[in-house]
């Protein structure tokens with residue numbers, strides 16, 4: 001585009017657009033980055049500068065941008081049905097996708113309920129769990145438990161089970177009461193993993209907290225929602241698999257639904273197709289979005305056990321219908337894209353490649369060791385993170401007013417790198433299509449940024 | 457598709473899919489209708505049967521299915537950017553769409569905040585309104601008012617301002633408290649409109665209720681959410697424009713945000729581009745979805761005044777950021793489709809056509825007069841409805857166990873007509889591309905259905 005076009009667009013952006021999760025005044029003196037083209041691992045701005053999309057565009061992108069097979073899938077679907085309503089009606093893409101999801105999901109899940117994004121899929125899970133207990137004669141089970149640092153979306157039901165005070169505290173008067181539970185705290189990392197002692201201690205302590213809560217209150221708890229293996233928005237907090245396994249065990253014992261929110265971690269990001277596989281468990285409700293469509297367009301799914309489904313299945317007059325639905329439920333275009341993405345997973349052996357790159361990523365972590373102020377260097381699958389801290393021994397944070405993460409972000413852009421931090425946590429959330437060569441280049445550039453900012 | 461393929465798909469549908477707003481046992485003996493192709497006003501099932509999509513696929517479709525210009529717009533956009541994150545980054549389709557929306561929306565709205573569906577756009581509006589009052593030093597304004605019979609979506613914030621007990625009562629313990637207000641009740645219709653006396657009486661009574669509430673409680677009310685002109689899911693309840701104008705006046709006087717949910721009625725459905733235009737008013741927050749993308753894929757927008765925006769605009773440290781966002785915010789494909797739809801509105805003079813067909817629809821209403829048990833025959837723009845009632849004088853309903861609406865639905869399918877009822881309310885919600893000839897054919901078929909079911 002011409003410089004004049006660019007100026008005009010950026011002017012309109014400033015005049016008309018309110019960006020998500022953004023203090024717009026941060027852009028008083030600088031523009032949002034105007035992206036003109038996305039291809040593979042790269043975004044190109046209006047001046048032709050190239051950036052590595054190391055955060056998979058907010059953790060959604062899987063096969064890279066502009067994959068030809070995905071484009072073809074959309075074009076093909078457009079020749080049949082664009083969008084039709086999904087109540088009373090059905091169509092091939094939604095059916096085949098549901099069938100495929102049940103096939104690849106942890107065993108024991110039976111039904112798929114579609115919605116449009118992660119937040120709504122969380123709301124579906126919460127409402128299903130809540131209503132289930134009404135139907136089976138345990139109407140006292142009306143509450144939910146969630147983890148500190150958790151993030152499950154921004155609709156008010158999802159916010160009610162959110163544990164990031166920065167995002168969630170403002171809306172307190174609009175939220176329902178829920179039980180906040182201690183998450184595993186890992187004090188020591190080695191080669192990107194918790195040390196065995198740190199893992200054991202963190203898991204034991206966190207499971208004890210769950211057990212205490214369930215002992216006193218399981219009678220009134222419908223479900224416990226977790227982000228299995230990685231709490232993403234709360235700061236890329238990686239948990240040992242033993243925690244997830246232990247939670248499953250406790251949920252079963254105390255008759256509480258385990259709700260696994262794999263919106264962020266699903267579809268291979270942690271090295272396995274679903275994060276629950278690390279622990280070999282099946283949740284009662286599984287929530288998917290983001291990578292579901294390979295990050296191309298909105299779609300979400302809440303999977304549940306047949307047992308839950310059957311509690312709603314009755315004569316209409318019994319009033320057990322699950323009255324929930326969105327206009328674009330089961331959108332055929334999005335379902336066709338999701339199906340094509342899953343075909344790519346198989347045909348291009350994506351998970352094998354993910355394992356290779358995950359190993360390579362782990363191999364790169366020692367390069368961060370020499371830097372000062374880098375704490376908790378950790379990794380799982382395509383995800384790696386560290387925290388900028390004043391003192392790596394004690395974990396003492398920098399004053400938040402220094403906005404250290406934000407400065408890394410700005411500097412990284414100059415280096416052709418999108419390193420969008422969470423506070424002072426710097427992380428990669430790489431698309432599955434990342435090559436080893438690209439990975440090395442990304443780490444080179446990251447080190448250059450840290451060097452320039454004086455972290456060596 | 458072959459009969460074997462059809463059988464297999466329907467089998468999988470039954471095994472794997474949980475449909476929205478559906479008692480799945482209603483489909484124990486019958487299948488969901490398997491749609492294979494959608495074109496213009498028609499859906500085609502797997503046996504090649506054709507159906508008029510008289511409900512615009514849940515009120516979303518605008519230009520008919522499979523419009524070539526829409527397909528091209530998607531293909532074009534796919535060549536540039538599929539999806540990229542919208543925080544820190546921006547792109548042409550989202551900017552141009554925001555600019556266009558502000559241009560065509562009622563005057564005085566300044567900013568566009570994107571989300572993925574109607575429910576999330578409602579949540580955005582509620583949260584913005586709530587947080588606004590915190591920022592301007594009126595932290596006591598934390599509550600919302602809503603109308604009886606209202607429907608604003610299925611996430612728990614939207615459910616909290618929902619007035620349809622059938623959908624909403626179950627979830628009471630998870631909802632925030634809100635004030636339910638009497639809606640205009642229209643006792644008499646003539647030629648599809650309220651008689652002047654009925655309108656006057658209904659409006660006066662309903663505005664009085666708002667005034668009483670605001671007098672006692674405006675100090676604690678952040679916003680009042682309405683579906684302007686037509687309460688859709690609550691039963692296609694058409695309101696006089698004077699009600700909307702009166703509500704605007706009261707909201708201004710008592711300093712309460714007027715939140716207009718035009719998810720269903722926006723983009724020409726009521727005969728004007730936005731329903732608020734009937735009353736010549738601008739809300740403080742305007743919610744759009746469904747027809748925004750011509751009904752092709754999920755996208756939503758919450759528009760607000762600059763005054764609201766500015767209350768959040770400050771140094772980051774003041775903690776006034778609106779922490780809300782969805783992964784697929786501002787999806788470039790959806791924005792490109794929405795832009796193309798708005799171009800079609802202009803180039804094909806869609807609103808002129810809508811006016812013509814709306815008049816023709818009104819002209820058809822007398823054909824329903826001779827039938828028994830048809831009450832409250834009403835119309836606005838492309839929307840028309842009547843209620844099946846035991847007694848049209850008193851409005852006495854049939855026992856709900858008779859499921860009269862449902863039987864009309866089943867019979868209409870045999871007649872090649874998708875007449876999806878709301879309880880015992882039968883309605884049209886026609887796509888803008890409907891021709892006069894198609895309209896006549898639809899009414900012919902509807903009359904045949906009513907005849908066969910003994911309503912003559």
Ligand SMILES: Cc1ncc(COP(=O)(O)O)c(C=O)c1O
Nearest residue numbers: 326327573574575608609719720
């Ligand atoms: C007036 C109104 N608001 C909000 C919604 C919710 O939109 P969605 O189904 O896209 O979540 C609807 C959907 O029917 C609606 O009619």
Ligand SMILES: Cc1ncc(COP(=O)(O)O)c(C=O)c1O
Nearest residue numbers: 117118119152153263264782783
């Ligand atoms: C774990 C998790 N759950 C839910 C969500 C919400 O999804 P969405 O942004 O699509 O509403 C997110 C989004 O980042 C997430 O990371």
